[in-house]
Amino acid sequence: MQKTGTLIINDTKRLDIRFDLTTYHGSLQVGDSLELLIENRWIETTVGFDVNWYLSGIRTDNLIGLRVKITL
Template sequence: MTQKTGALIFDETADRYDIRFDIADYYGGLHCGECMDVFTGGKWKPTRIEYGDNWYLVGIRAEDLNGLRVRI
C-alpha cells in the first residue's frame, strides 16, 4: 500500500483534524486511534491521534498540530 503525505489541518465544521494532500484532496477527517507517521526532528515517527482535553498526537510534543507533515 502506498502512503500519502500531507499536512494536518483543523476542520472547524467537523470539529476534528483532517489531512490535506493537495488543494482539493483531503483524507476525510481523522478519528481517535487513527495511526499515521509525523515528520519531526528530521525523521518520521509513528503516532496516533487521540482526544482528551484537546486533540493530540501520542508521543509527539507540539503546541499546535496545524501544519504538521504527516503520512498515512
C-alpha cells in the first residue's frame, strides 16, 4: 500500500512523513526509499544523513514540506 504525505522534522529531530493532521509514518531511517513529487513527476530517492537529513540526488536546502509517497 502506498501513502502520500509531507516531509517534516519530528520532536526527536528525525525526518518523518505527516499523512494528515494526526497520522505520521514514525521516523524515517537512512536508506528508506520513497518518491518525491517534483514538477508533477514522482522521482525515486532514498533518505540519507550526514550533518543534516537529505534525499539522494535531490538538491534542496529545505526538505520540510516536500510532498512524498512511500510504500508501507
